Amino acid sequence: MSFFAERLKDLRTEKDLSMQALAELAHVSKSMICKIERDEVQPTLDVAAKLAHALGKTLSEMLHATQPVQVVYLPKDEQATWEDSRHVKRRNISPVFEGLKLEWIHVEFPPGASIVKTPSDYTAGEEKYILVIKGALEVKINEQIYRLKKGDSLYFDAKCTHTFTNPGKDSSEYFAVINHK
Numbered sequence: 001m002s003f004f005a006e007r008l009k010d011l012r013t014e015k016d017l018s019m020q021a022l023a024e025l026a027h028v029s030k031s032m033i034c035k036i037e038r039d040e041v042q043p044t045l046d047v048a049a050k051l052a053h054a055l056g057k058t059l060s061e062m063l064h065a066t067q068p069v070q071v072v073y074l075p076k077d078e079q080a081t082w083e084d085s086r087h088v089k090r091r092n093i094s095p096v097f098e099g100l101k102l103e104w105i106h107v108e109f110p111p112g113a114s115i116v117k118t119p120s121d122y123t124a125g126e127e128k129y130i131l132v133i134k135g136a137l138e139v140k141i142n143e144q145i146y147r148l149k150k151g152d153s154l155y156f157d158a159k160c161t162h163t164f165t166n167p168g169k170d171s172s173e174y175f176a177v178i179n180h181k
Helices: 003-014 019-026 030-037 045-054 059-063
Strands: 081-083 089-092 102-109 114-117 127-134 136-141 144-149 153-157 162-165 172-179
Touching: 003 030, 003 059, 019 030, 019 045, 030 045, 045 059, 127 136, 127 144, 136 153, 136 172, 144 153
Parallel strands: none
Antiparallel strands: 081 089, 089 102, 102 172, 114 162, 127 153, 127 172, 136 144, 136 162
């Protein structure tokens, strides 16, 4: 029996739905549901999506086995930190897994500090998300300047020249999420 057929029957039974009740919820014929559950036919993506929606699941949840939730507790004192010559402090607050394409970093930026990143620092498709949590931050992307304050966020394609500057008299802090697609 295919995974989809088995999953469909299990969920329908678990929700105590008859084939007719599911057919009405999903706008799919009862005979089609019967054939799918007996593994006589493979549903089209459209039919599979309708059945998934009617059962309160995503199409992905219907087509693939759910992976167990992995929980990683990473105390602050175990998070990798580093400070550069300009006294910019970075703390990697995301766990590191082989193949993980996402970095979540907390940055403490002293007054007057500036960092320039060029396209050669990144690969195509990398994205940055910024959320200022203290002070001010100026971000220059190509020739456009964005002035961010506490609570402001910014998204951009990282494969462009960009500069971060703290224009204030006090330190600023922000979260950076980098998606290495």
